[in-house]
Amino acid sequence: MLAATALVLLMTIPGLVLFYSGMVRKKNVLSTALQSFVICCLVTIIWVAIGYSIAFTPGVSPFLGSFDQVMLSGLSYVKETSQVSVSHIAPTIPESVFVMFQMTFAIITPALIVGAFAERMRFTAMLLFMGLWSIFVYSPIAHCVWEPSGFFASKGVLDFAGGTVVHINAGIAGLVCAYKLGPRRGYGKIPLIPYNLIYTLMGASFLWVGWFGFNAGSAVASDGRAGMAMLVTQTATAVATMTWMFIELAVKKRITMLGCASGAVAGLVAITPASGFVGVNGSIYIGLAAGIFCYWGATGLKSILGADDALDVFGIHGIGGLVGAILTGVFAEKALSGLDANVWMQTAAAFGTLVYSGIMTYIILVIVNFFVDLRVDAEEEEDGLDISQHSERVH
Amino acid sequence: MSDNEKISIAALISVILRRKLGRTIDVQWLAKDATYAREIIKLSRAQNLDDLTGYANKLETLIFGVTAAVTKPAVEVNRNFADTKLADEEEEIDETKIDVSKYIGHLR
Numbered sequence: 001m002l003a004a005t006a007l008v009l010l011m012t013i014p015g016l017v018l019f020y021s022g023m024v025r026k027k028n029v030l031s032t033a034l035q036s037f038v039i040c041c042l043v044t045i046i047w048v049a050i051g052y053s054i055a056f057t058p059g060v061s062p063f064l065g066s067f068d069q070v071m072l073s074g075l076s077y078v079k080e081t082s083q084v085s086v087s088h089i090a091p092t093i094p095e096s097v098f099v100m101f102q103m104t105f106a107i108i109t110p111a112l113i114v115g116a117f118a119e120r121m122r123f124t125a126m127l128l129f130m131g132l133w134s135i136f137v138y139s140p141i142a143h144c145v146w147e148p149s150g151f152f153a154s155k156g157v158l159d160f161a162g163g164t165v166v167h168i169n170a171g172i173a174g175l176v177c178a179y180k181l182g183p184r185r186g187y188g189k190i191p192l193i194p195y196n197l198i199y200t201l202m203g204a205s206f207l208w209v210g211w212f213g214f215n216a217g218s219a220v221a222s223d224g225r226a227g228m229a230m231l232v233t234q235t236a237t238a239v240a241t242m243t244w245m246f247i248e249l250a251v252k253k254r255i256t257m258l259g260c261a262s263g264a265v266a267g268l269v270a271i272t273p274a275s276g277f278v279g280v281n282g283s284i285y286i287g288l289a290a291g292i293f294c295y296w297g298a299t300g301l302k303s304i305l306g307a308d309d310a311l312d313v314f315g316i317h318g319i320g321g322l323v324g325a326i327l328t329g330v331f332a333e334k335a336l337s338g339l340d341a342n343v344w345m346q347t348a349a350a351f352g353t354l355v356y357s358g359i360m361t362y363i364i365l366v367i368v369n370f371f372v373d374l375r376v377d378a379e380e381e382e383d384g385l386d387i388s389q390h391s392e393r394v395h
Numbered sequence: 396m397s398d399n400e401k402i403s404i405a406a407l408i409s410v411i412l413r414r415k416l417g418r419t420i421d422v423q424w425l426a427k428d429a430t431y432a433r434e435i436i437k438l439s440r441a442q443n444l445d446d447l448t449g450y451a452n453k454l455e456t457l458i459f460g461v462t463a464a465v466t467k468p469a470v471e472v473n474r475n476f477a478d479t480k481l482a483d484e485e486e487e488i489d490e491t492k493i494d495v496s497k498y499i500g501h502l503r
Binding site for chain 2: 023027086186187189190191192193194256258259262295298299303310311312317382
C-alpha cells in the first residue's frame with residue numbers, strides 16, 4: 001500500500017503537471033504546472049484537517065460523514081504495545097496509510113479540473129475555489145460512494161477506484177468552470193498552439209504507470225483481485241489507445257502523438273470504476289468504448305457544448321468516467337468480487353454525481369467571484385499567466 | 396487561399412516578433428487588413444531573420460497574390476563553410492508545413 005500510495009501521488013506530481021503543461025501555450029506553462037503542484041499541498045492540509053473525516057467516517061446522514069476525525073483525531077500508533085488504529089473500511093492496513101492513500105485521490109481530483117480553465121484563471125481565485133471544492137464537493141461524494149453507509153454505497157453502487165468520485169466529478173466541475181470563466185481570448189479564431197507535446201507524452205506515461213497504484217492499490221491488499229485490477233487496467237488502456245489511433249486515422253488521415261496519449265488516458269479513466277469487478281474480456285470492451293466515446297467527447301461533443309474546456313477535461317474524464325461507471329454494471333463478474341452490479345443504479349449514481357457536482361461547482365465559483373475575480377484581465381491574459389501571475393517565464 | 400492558412404502564417408510571424416523584438420501584433424487583423432499586413436511584412440523583412448523573412452514572403456503571396464522579392468541576406472554565406480554544417484542542422488523542420496490551423500477551436 002505504501003508503494004501504491006506513492007504511485008498515485010506520482011500521477012499528480014509530476015504526471016499531471018507534465019501532461020497539462022505540454023498542452024498549453026508557452027506563456028502559461030509554469031502557471032499550469034504550479035497550479036497542480038500547489039493543489040497537492042493545499043488538499044493535503046484540508047484532507048488532514050477535515051476532508052478525511054467528512055469522507056470516511058460514518059455520519060448521521062448518508063450524504064456526509066461525521067466530524068469525529070477532524071485533525072485526524074483518534075489516529076494513533078503506539079510502539080510499545082504495537083497498537084495501531086485502523087479504518088473500518090480498510091482493517092488490514094494502518095489508518096495512517098489509508099489516510100495517505102485516499103489523500104492522493106483527493107489531490108488528483110481537483111488537479112484534474114485545472115485543465116478545463118487553463119490559461120485564464122487568477123491564481124488566488126483558483127486556490128480559494130479548490131479549497132472549497134475539496135471540502136464541499138469531493139469529500140461528500142467520496143462519502144456517498146465509498147463509505148459503506150454512504151447514499152450510493154449502501155444501494156450497491158460499484159466504483160472500485162474512482163470513476164464516479166474522481167473522473168465524473170472532476171469532468172463536470174471542469175465543464176462548469178469552462179462555462180463560467182468563458183473562453184480564452186482568441187479561442188476559435190487563432191491557433192492556440194501547445195508548448196511541447198513530449199511533456200504531454202511523458203505525463204501520460206507517468207499517469208499510466210501511476211494508475212496501477214490507483215486501481216490495483218484500491219484492492220487494499222496484494223492479492224488476486226489486485227492482480228486482476230492491474231491486468232485489466234493494462235488491457236483496457238492498450239485497447240483504448242489503439243481505438244483512438246484508428247479513429248483518428250480514419251477521420252483525419254493522420255495518427256497523432258497527442259491522440260495516442262489521449263486514448264491511453266481515456267482507457268485508464270474508463271477502467272477505473274470497473275477494475276476490481278471485470279475480467280479481461282470486459283476490459284477490452286470498456287477500452288473500445290472509451291476510445292470511441294472519449295474521441296467524440298474531445299471533438300464532436302466539444303463543438304456541441306461550445307465551452308472552452310481547454311484541455312478536454314470533460315471530454316476525456318467526464319465521458320470516460322460515465323462510460324466506465326455504466327459499463328461496470330454491464331461487465332462486472334460476481335466471481336471476482338462477490339458483488340452483484342446493477343446497471344441502472346450505476347447510471348443513477350453517475351448522473352446524480354454529475355448533477356450535484358455541477359451545481360455545487362457553480363455555487364462555489366459564484367462565491368469565490370464575490371471575493372476575487374475568477375479571471376485575469378485581458379492584458380494579463382495576453383501577457384500570459386507565467387508573467388502576469390508569477391513574474392517568471394519558462395526560458 | 397483559406398483564411399486559416401493566412402492566420403497560421405500570421406501566428407508564426409507573431410510568435411517570432413514577440414520573441415525577438417518583444418513586439419505584440421494583432422494576428423487576426425494581420426490576416427485581414429492589407430495596409431497593416433504591408434507594414435508588418437516590411438517590419439519582418441527588416442529584421443534580417445531567414446525564417447521570419449520566409450514567413451513574410453509567404454504571407455505576402457497569400458494576401459497579395461504575388462511572389463515577394465527575396466531580400467539580400469545581411470551576411471554572404473561562404474559555401475565552403477556551409478557544407479560543414481552538422482546533419483541535424485540541415486534537417487531543420489519547415490514550420491510552414493505544420494498545419495497549426497488544427498489548433499483553432501480544438502486541441503485534439
